[in-house]
Amino acid sequence: MDSSALRTKILDLAVAAGDGSVTAAELAGAGYSLRDVGYSSLSYMRLIDSIENEIGVYLDPEADIEHYETIDSVTALVIASGTGADA
Amino acid sequence: MNTVLPDVFTEVLARHGDRVAVTDADGSLGYAALADRARAAADTLARHEVPGERLRVGLYAANSTDYVVGYLAALFAGAVPFLADSAFGPFELSRIAEDCGLDLLVHAPGADVRAVVDRAPGDAGGIGALGVSRVRRYDAPRPRLLDDTEVCRFTSGSTGRPNCIEFSGAAVSAAAANWAKGTGLTAGDRIACFAALSNGLAFNTSLLAAFLPGASLHLSQGLPTASRVVRLLEGTAATRLVAFPALYESIVRRAPKEGFATVRAAISSGAPLRETVREEFTRLTGVPIHNYYGVAEAGPLTYAPDGSGSGLGPPLPGVRLLAEEQGIRVRSESMGSRYLNAPGVFEERLDGEGYYRTGDQGHLVDGVLHLTGRTSRLVNVGGRKIDPIEIADVLRAAPGVLDAVAFEAENQHGEPALAAVVAVGAGVTAQSLRTHCAATLPSFKVPGILRLVDRIPANSIGKPSVERLRRLLGEPRND
Numbered sequence: 001m002d003s004s005a006l007r008t009k010i011l012d013l014a015v016a017a018g019d020g021s022v023t024a025a026e027l028a029g030a031g032y033s034l035r036d037v038g039y040s041s042l043s044y045m046r047l048i049d050s051i052e053n054e055i056g057v058y059l060d061p062e063a064d065i066e067h068y069e070t071i072d073s074v075t076a077l078v079i080a081s082g083t084g085a086d087a
Numbered sequence: 088m089n090t091v092l093p094d095v096f097t098e099v100l101a102r103h104g105d106r107v108a109v110t111d112a113d114g115s116l117g118y119a120a121l122a123d124r125a126r127a128a129a130d131t132l133a134r135h136e137v138p139g140e141r142l143r144v145g146l147y148a149a150n151s152t153d154y155v156v157g158y159l160a161a162l163f164a165g166a167v168p169f170l171a172d173s174a175f176g177p178f179e180l181s182r183i184a185e186d187c188g189l190d191l192l193v194h195a196p197g198a199d200v201r202a203v204v205d206r207a208p209g210d211a212g213g214i215g216a217l218g219v220s221r222v223r224r225y226d227a228p229r230p231r232l233l234d235d236t237e238v239c240r241f242t243s244g245s246t247g248r249p250n251c252i253e254f255s256g257a258a259v260s261a262a263a264a265n266w267a268k269g270t271g272l273t274a275g276d277r278i279a280c281f282a283a284l285s286n287g288l289a290f291n292t293s294l295l296a297a298f299l300p301g302a303s304l305h306l307s308q309g310l311p312t313a314s315r316v317v318r319l320l321e322g323t324a325a326t327r328l329v330a331f332p333a334l335y336e337s338i339v340r341r342a343p344k345e346g347f348a349t350v351r352a353a354i355s356s357g358a359p360l361r362e363t364v365r366e367e368f369t370r371l372t373g374v375p376i377h378n379y380y381g382v383a384e385a386g387p388l389t390y391a392p393d394g395s396g397s398g399l400g401p402p403l404p405g406v407r408l409l410a411e412e413q414g415i416r417v418r419s420e421s422m423g424s425r426y427l428n429a430p431g432v433f434e435e436r437l438d439g440e441g442y443y444r445t446g447d448q449g450h451l452v453d454g455v456l457h458l459t460g461r462t463s464r465l466v467n468v469g470g471r472k473i474d475p476i477e478i479a480d481v482l483r484a485a486p487g488v489l490d491a492v493a494f495e496a497e498n499q500h501g502e503p504a505l506a507a508v509v510a511v512g513a514g515v516t517a518q519s520l521r522t523h524c525a526a527t528l529p530s531f532k533v534p535g536i537l538r539l540v541d542r543i544p545a546n547s548i549g550k551p552s553v554e555r556l557r558r559l560l561g562e563p564r565n566d
Contacts, residue, residue, distance in 0.1 A: 029516075041531070046340070
């Protein structure tokens with residue numbers, strides 16, 4: 001999966017992990033900031049679980065929370081974790 | 088003044104000597120080392136003593152060995168620790184500091200404490216990695232503590248003012264002793280605790296209860312996802328897991344194949360655990376989930392020793408529980424005394440015999456408690472209770488908002504969530520409302536489900552119709 005496809009995949013997972021009120025369009029309007037759309041800690045837990053399940057990357061949520069604030073920073077974290085993208 | 092907890096802790100810390108008391112990702116403290124660290128930290132706190140007054144020390148931090156040291160240090164210094172949820176935002180923190188007259192705040196070095204601290208954070212010293220800061224002086228006189236109050240904890244109040252519950256040392260000690268006895272805690276137990284120590288679940292099951300028999304307490308920071316849990320369980324060979332339902336949901340989602348070999352009991356509380364999650368967790372791990380029912384104001388009340396079925400178990404030792412048509416009432420040895428910052432409110436919930444009206448409804452079947460609902464309006468999201476009136480008031484104050492209603496609704500995962508339907512004028516977006524909420528509310532109080540409408544649907548007498556509001560959430564969006 002290249003980094004663009006990975007980012008799209010993570011965006012889909014982030015919308016699915018939310019409470020149901022946050023759409024992809026809304027995330028785009030917020031500069032893809034999960035924090036700015038009020039992503040809750042329960043939503044973050046669901047997102048991390050689904051990334052581990054569907055992309056096969058183990059994320060350590062002890063890492064600084066800044067890594068989880070936007071779709072782009074989560075994508076970068078997944079890539080840095082060693083798999084999920086080949087470009 | 089005769090305090091109870093300093094003597095209880097002094098005795099248990101001495102009795103269990105070199106056993107492991109508490110660990111986190113950064114290290115481990117034996118009982119003797121914990122006593123030494125707490126005594127040294129108590130000296131740091133005691134330097135700020137106010138003549139003729141007991142120091143009021145706010146603990147505003149996530150779980151860590153330093154947190155436990157700070158808690159014990161406050162007790163050993165003759166101070167009163169106030170255990171505040173580290174998820175509280177600046178507004179709640181300032182309300183607590185002013186309402187309760189805090190003198191000092193113990194906090195993480197990066198925590199935003201500007202709302203209550205005027206000087207450089209950490210100006211009053213440190214406890215391990217945690218900073219100790221002097222709290223701003225407020226003009227209003229602070230309320231007097233009851234003579235026998237030794238610990239204060241918080242519960243959801245209304246309009247953003249958490250109610251501060253005063254506990255006597257005897258009540259805190261009884262809560263821990265009855266929990267240890269009622270659940271069979273032993274020196275061989277290793278407790279992996281993923282609930283915040285400021286919360287009743289962890290405070291009652293872990294903070295003192297673990298130390299009474301000489302068990303060890305294992306703490307973790309950050310989001311308690313399944314992978315983290317497995318890592319801590321494997322690293323500590325934990326025998327007990329203490330967590331909120333959200334963590335059991337995570338474990339079921341991830342379906343780990345290993346990690347639970349040493350765990351004998353998992354304890355869930357704070358919010359209802361779905362039966363499907365309970366069954367699947369036990370099928371995956373072989374570990375039973377034991378329900379526990381507790382109320383912030385009355386301590387731990389029941390425990391389900393067999394770990395099967397939806398019952399919450401029989402009352403713990405020291406608890407008298409009545410489940411009647413008008414709701415559940417309790418009297419316990421672990422009862423709080425009153426709300427420090429809401430005179431008369433706690434007392435109003437006591438009946439003539441001293442039973443506390445919990446606001447929950449349920450019944451006893453063969454001595455086992457089953458909950459059926461709540462008489463209170465509070466919404467329970469992941470173990471945190473939220474007053475929907477407070478949220479609606481905050482939304483109504485946003486520019487362009489005509490009206491707002493907040494209520495509990497199921498999210499797309501079938502879990503309870505905080506929802507709000509907001510009638511708005513032109514130019515208002517969901518994003519602008521979230522930003523408005525986040526400016527005054529902690530993140531867990533920002534509605535996860537937000538729907539913008541032209542007009543709030545009302546019933547025939549003009550009141551918002553929750554049934555129609557819930558139905559509205561299932562319809563396609565046009566905002």
